[in-house]
Amino acid sequence: MNTEKESSRKEILKAAREEFLEKGYKGASLRSICKKAGVTTGAFYFQFENKEAVLKEILDPILAQFLLLMNQNVKSEFEEEASSSDADEWMVEMIWLHKAEFQILMTGTAGTPYEKVFETLREGLTNGFCMFFEKYGIAKVDPKLLDVLVRMRIESYLAVIQKDYSLEETKKLARQIGEYCDAGFEALVKLLKMEGSEKLPKTEYQKNGN
Amino acid sequence: MNTEKESSRKEILKAAREEFLEKGYKGASLRSICKKAGVTTGAFYFQFENKEAVLKEILDPILAQFLLLMNQNVKSEFEEEASSSDADEWMVEMIWLHKAEFQILMTGTAGTPYEKVFETLREGLTNGFCMFFEKYGIAKVDPKLLDVLVRMRIESYLAVIQKDYSLEETKKLARQIGEYCDAGFEALVKLLKMEGSEKLPKTEYQKNGN
Amino acid sequence: MNTEKESSRKEILKAAREEFLEKGYKGASLRSICKKAGVTTGAFYFQFENKEAVLKEILDPILAQFLLLMNQNVKSEFEEEASSSDADEWMVEMIWLHKAEFQILMTGTAGTPYEKVFETLREGLTNGFCMFFEKYGIAKVDPKLLDVLVRMRIESYLAVIQKDYSLEETKKLARQIGEYCDAGFEALVKLLKMEGSEKLPKTEYQKNGN
Amino acid sequence: MNTEKESSRKEILKAAREEFLEKGYKGASLRSICKKAGVTTGAFYFQFENKEAVLKEILDPILAQFLLLMNQNVKSEFEEEASSSDADEWMVEMIWLHKAEFQILMTGTAGTPYEKVFETLREGLTNGFCMFFEKYGIAKVDPKLLDVLVRMRIESYLAVIQKDYSLEETKKLARQIGEYCDAGFEALVKLLKMEGSEKLPKTEYQKNGN
DNA sequence: TATGAATGAGATTTCATTCAT
DNA sequence: TATGAATGAAATCTCATTCAT
Numbered sequence: 022m023n024t025e026k027e028s029s030r031k032e033i034l035k036a037a038r039e040e041f042l043e044k045g046y047k048g049a050s051l052r053s054i055c056k057k058a059g060v061t062t063g064a065f066y067f068q069f070e071n072k073e074a075v076l077k078e079i080l081d082p083i084l085a086q087f088l089l090l091m092n093q094n095v096k097s098e099f100e101e102e103a104s105s106s107d108a109d110e111w112m113v114e115m116i117w118l119h120k121a122e123f124q125i126l127m128t129g130t131a132g133t134p135y136e137k138v139f140e141t142l143r144e145g146l147t148n149g150f151c152m153f154f155e156k157y158g159i160a161k162v163d164p165k166l167l168d169v170l171v172r173m174r175i176e177s178y179l180a181v182i183q184k185d186y187s188l189e190e191t192k193k194l195a196r197q198i199g200e201y202c203d204a205g206f207e208a209l210v211k212l213l214k215m216e217g218s219e220k221l222p223k224t225e226y227q228k229n230g231n
Numbered sequence: 232m233n234t235e236k237e238s239s240r241k242e243i244l245k246a247a248r249e250e251f252l253e254k255g256y257k258g259a260s261l262r263s264i265c266k267k268a269g270v271t272t273g274a275f276y277f278q279f280e281n282k283e284a285v286l287k288e289i290l291d292p293i294l295a296q297f298l299l300l301m302n303q304n305v306k307s308e309f310e311e312e313a314s315s316s317d318a319d320e321w322m323v324e325m326i327w328l329h330k331a332e333f334q335i336l337m338t339g340t341a342g343t344p345y346e347k348v349f350e351t352l353r354e355g356l357t358n359g360f361c362m363f364f365e366k367y368g369i370a371k372v373d374p375k376l377l378d379v380l381v382r383m384r385i386e387s388y389l390a391v392i393q394k395d396y397s398l399e400e401t402k403k404l405a406r407q408i409g410e411y412c413d414a415g416f417e418a419l420v421k422l423l424k425m426e427g428s429e430k431l432p433k434t435e436y437q438k439n440g441n
Numbered sequence: 442m443n444t445e446k447e448s449s450r451k452e453i454l455k456a457a458r459e460e461f462l463e464k465g466y467k468g469a470s471l472r473s474i475c476k477k478a479g480v481t482t483g484a485f486y487f488q489f490e491n492k493e494a495v496l497k498e499i500l501d502p503i504l505a506q507f508l509l510l511m512n513q514n515v516k517s518e519f520e521e522e523a524s525s526s527d528a529d530e531w532m533v534e535m536i537w538l539h540k541a542e543f544q545i546l547m548t549g550t551a552g553t554p555y556e557k558v559f560e561t562l563r564e565g566l567t568n569g570f571c572m573f574f575e576k577y578g579i580a581k582v583d584p585k586l587l588d589v590l591v592r593m594r595i596e597s598y599l600a601v602i603q604k605d606y607s608l609e610e611t612k613k614l615a616r617q618i619g620e621y622c623d624a625g626f627e628a629l630v631k632l633l634k635m636e637g638s639e640k641l642p643k644t645e646y647q648k649n650g651n
Numbered sequence: 652m653n654t655e656k657e658s659s660r661k662e663i664l665k666a667a668r669e670e671f672l673e674k675g676y677k678g679a680s681l682r683s684i685c686k687k688a689g690v691t692t693g694a695f696y697f698q699f700e701n702k703e704a705v706l707k708e709i710l711d712p713i714l715a716q717f718l719l720l721m722n723q724n725v726k727s728e729f730e731e732e733a734s735s736s737d738a739d740e741w742m743v744e745m746i747w748l749h750k751a752e753f754q755i756l757m758t759g760t761a762g763t764p765y766e767k768v769f770e771t772l773r774e775g776l777t778n779g780f781c782m783f784f785e786k787y788g789i790a791k792v793d794p795k796l797l798d799v800l801v802r803m804r805i806e807s808y809l810a811v812i813q814k815d816y817s818l819e820e821t822k823k824l825a826r827q828i829g830e831y832c833d834a835g836f837e838a839l840v841k842l843l844k845m846e847g848s849e850k851l852p853k854t855e856y857q858k859n860g861n
Numbered sequence: 862t863a864t865g866a867a868t869g870a871g872a873t874t875t876c877a878t879t880c881a882t
Numbered sequence: 883t884a885t886g887a888a889t890g891a892a893a894t895c896t897c898a899t900t901c902a903t
Contacts, residue, residue: 029884045341047257051877062878063885072877128346131255131339165400166407169390173408176386180379190375197376198383200422201415208414209407239866261894274867276895449887465761467677471873484888486874549761551675556758585820586827589810593828596806600799610795617796617839618803624838625831632830659863681898692899693864702898 030068032058037075042121045129046076073133076125080135083122084142090115091145113178113195120182127179139175146171157210166209174202240278242268247285252331255339256286283343286335290345293332294352300325301355323388323405330392337389349385356381367420376419384412450488452478457495462541465549466496493553496545500555503542504562510535511565533598533615540602547599559595566591577630586629594622660698662688667705672751675759676706703763706755710765713752714772720745721775743808743825750812757809769805776801787840796839804832 036058040049051072055065069075090112116123130136147167154162177198181191246267250259261282265275279285300322326333340346357377364372387408391401456478460469471492475485489495510532536543550556567587574582597618601611666688670679681702685695699705720742746753760766777797784792807828811821 043342045255045257047255048342050875052875061885063880063887064883066878067883128338129341131341132253132258136338163404165391165394165396165404168394169387169404169408170411172390173383173387177379177383180382181375184375184378186375194373194375194379197419197422198379201380201419203415204418205411205415209411212407212410260892262892271868272895273869273897277866277868282894463762465675465677467675468762470871472871481889482874483876483890487887487889492873548758548766551759551761552673552678583824585811585814585816585824588814589807589824589828590831592810593803593807597799597803600802601795604795604798606795614793614795614799617842618799620842621800621835621839625835628834629827629831632827680896682896691864693866693901694862696899697862 029058029060029064033060033065033068033075034079038079038121038125041076041079041125041129045131046072046125046133046135047131048129076130076133076135079122080126080138083119084126084138086115087112087142088145091142091149094149096149109195109199110192113181113192114188116178116182117188117191123179123182143168143171143175146174153206154210154213159210159213162213170202170206170209177202239268239270239274243270243275243278243285244289248289248331248335251286251289251335251339255341256282256335256343257341258339286340286343286345289332290336290348293329294336294348296325297322297352298355301352301359304359306359319405319409320402323391323402324398326388326392327398327401333389333392353378353381353385356384363416364420364423369420369423372423380412380416380419387412449478449480449484453480453485453488453495454499458499458541458545461496461499461545461549465551466492466545466553467551468549496550496553496555499542500546500558503539504546504558506535507532507562508565511562511569514569516569529615529619530612533601533612534608536598536602537608537611543599543602563588563591563595566594573626574630574633579630579633582633590622590626590629597622659688659690659694663690663695663698663705664709668709668751668755671706671709671755671759675761676702676755676763676765677761678759706760706763706765709752710756710768713749714756714768716745717742717772718775721772721779724779726779739825739829740822743811743822744818746808746812747818747821753809753812773798773801773805776804783836784840784843789840789843792843800836800839807832 033054036054037049039057040054043049051062051065054075055062058065069078094109094112126135126138130138147164150167150171151162151164154167178195181194186194243264246264247259249267250264253259259282261272261275264285265272268275279288304319304322336345336348340348357374360377360381361372361374364377388405391404396404453474456474457469459477460474463469469492471482471485474495475482478485489498514529514532546555546558550558567584570587570591571582571584574587598615601614606614663684666684667679669687670684673679679702681692681695684705685692688695699708724739724742756765756768760768777794780797780801781792781794784797808825811824816824
């Protein structure tokens with residue numbers, strides 16, 4: 022039957038994804054989305070409330086999945102060290118499967134409600150990192166530092182998807198980055214412990230002692 | 232004198248910086264830039280060729296500076312380890328001084344020639360990293376990995392400026408991130424050497440160096 | 442039914458024809474075309490790609506017809522002398538029916554691609570004249586002279602349409618001009634043959650033909 | 652002294668002539684005229700009241716000369732047949748010397764007061780033709796026909812100047828066209844006399860009588 | 862005589878959205 | 883479900899012209 026013609030809704034979503042990716046949300050024009058989708062504007066407005074609704078439909082499910090995985094990831098890293106890398110791999114896989122959406126989210130949502138969604142994501146990951154530090158004996162970690170670390174980690178994911186690497190290559194990179202971050206993390210823990218003890222009153226002789 | 236009334240050109244640039252920051256390049260409207268600047272559109276087009284020219288005037292000098300510093304940074308990291316952190320500090324300082332511009336560059340240039348400028352920046356840093364790895368005995372580093380590391384480092388800079396930390400706080404964070412990255416780097420070197428020896432039993436430099 | 446409201450497209454074309462006629466292409470403003478047509482600018486841009494496209498739609502069909510007729514005219518003048526005046530009459534009629542378009546073409550297309558269309562038309566007629574001269578034994582006619590004669594003939598057509606003569610009056614004028622040009626032509630042939638024989642005593646065709 | 656720098660006024664006139672020629676009056680922009688003239692807009696408005704004043708300054712002197720010559724031409728053609736061709740030659744020469752201006756007048760003045768100047772010119776020539784016909788015994792010539800003949804003659808002049816022929820070539824062409832027109836004129840006179848006698852009441856016996 | 866910054870209306874064009882069919 | 887013509891505000895940009903210096 023309609024094998025030749027995908028449903029309008031899907032065609033629109035596909036075309037919109039491309040346009041948003043290419044020109045950003047503001048820069049993308051409904052006209053050209055509709056043209057690319059082979060659909061009239063009337064059909065568009067039957068399927069979606071407005072331009073923003075398409076963006077929402079593109080990004081929301083991905084975001085939901087991502088948040089879910091992120092939470093699992095964080096939890097498992099905290100509870101059982103073994104499965105940590107598994108969760109990490111899943112996340113990489115999910116991002117890899119939805120390159121376009123994540124890129125739109127990152128670079129194409131200026132002036133959109135989604136502009137601030139990343140911060141939400143980051144806050145989630147930041148919590149996870151916080152617990153992790155605490156597990157290693159650093160009670161009160163500077164939230165500023167945490168934020169940066171989280172963003173670096175996210176960036177590492179995104180760096181990968183912006184290229185057209187295969188899933189295998191992507192996973193290999195993810196493992197290497199994992200090593201990098203783990204080592205960095207341990208070094209920081211050491212540093213912070215030292216700084217923490219330096220801040221205590223007897224700084225002077227501690228310096229000599231070390 | 233004319234202290235109360237800055238030159239139109241400067242007013243326009245100021246207003247444009249704000250608008251681009253807030254709404255991205257596409258989302259920013261000339262009308263509202265002009266209104267904010269207290270200037271007519273005619274005056275605008277006397278001062279600038281078009282909308283894009285303002286963006287150019289805002290971003291170009293910053294980019295030039297950044298590229299310069301980046302090169303110095305790379306060079307000094309390669310030649311004398313001591314001054315590395317100095318160059319690093321300068322770069323942090325420069326980015327901190329031009330928060331707005333960098334944020335515009337990052338998130339507000341979709342559909343603009345500047346969209347791809349980051350890649351240029353990254354390529355510069357990537358070269359530096361490459362030399363660094365070679366210095367540590369890793370001859371042919373996977374460019375994919377390099378790219379990710381570079382982007383993480385850049386992201387660390389940018390993460391900081393998006394918050395309103397003081398310059399002091401910013402620099403402290405930068406130092407901590409420096410530790411993190413150095414440790415991560417060393418771990419990677421170790422990992423890569425192992426992988427290398429597993430895969431290519433008798434590389435030339437391995438025979439001599441190890 | 443909807444006799445009172447012509448289609449937007451037609452209303453726009455009508456209004457544009459008037460405006461172009463009155464103010465030339467550059468001088469005509471879309472705003473006032475739309476207002477005259479009782480249509481919004483949006484409607485205009487739904488129907489036409491841009492201002493130039495309306496001009497194209499107005500002029501192209503007329504030009505095509507004209508070129509067609511011109512070729513027929515030329516051919517018949519060459520082959521059978523009798524029908525020559527028929528074709529001529531048809532052409533006059535056609536021009537008379539499209540006064541506005543031809544006047545726009547003549548006087549209102551400065552700075553437009555159509556600016557040079559007349560030259561194309563003229564080249565067509567010039568070819569015809571050339572054949573005509575050859576038929577009368579003038580082998581190589583000065584193309585400069587031909588060009589002038591052609592333009593005079595075209596001008597004669599256009600002179601007529603710029604006034605509001607009836608079709609009958611127009612045709613009568615056309616006949617008179619026909620006499621004028623025929624006589625002029627014959628005089629020229631005589632002159633050129635004399636000049637030719639003075640300059641080139643024994644041309645090939647002269648030896649045989651005369 | 653100021654050999655290197657022509658007076659602003661002259662520079663402006665030169666640049667305007669070029670621009671009007673190229674883009675027509677409406678299409679020509681003051682900005683680009685000023686830029687081409689190496690002059691600021693302020694300087695322009697010191698020298699000229701407005702855009703139209705430049706056009707006036709370019710066209711008026713030429714028009715005055717042309718009208719003068721035209722009258723002489725007409726008069727001499729009427730009084731002494733010998734000098735007719737002299738006056739004709741002068742006119743050709745004058746037009747040749749002011750190609751640009753005449754072309755501007757013809758094709759670049761849509762929407763300008765000068766749009767209708769041609770008609771004035773033509774009326775002058777038409778009067779001359781009228782007298783000429785009367786001299787040959789055609790009392791009341793159809794003004795419609797006269798107008799066409801005049802326009803054809805003018806067109807012949809203009810046809811020549813739009814090409815870059817030398818003055819010599821131009822004059823030769825003018826002479827040939829002169830032959831063409833004279834012969835055409837004579838044929839018309841004959842025709843009109845016949846038509847005239849046909850139209851008079853006592854046609855029947857006149858036909859026999861003549 | 863000029864400068865050149867500024868004006869502000871108006872140019873063409875594009876936008877997201879609506880609505881009768 | 884869809885069409886596609888229409889809306890009208892707003893977009894970017896250009897215009898001839900002015901004016902303080």
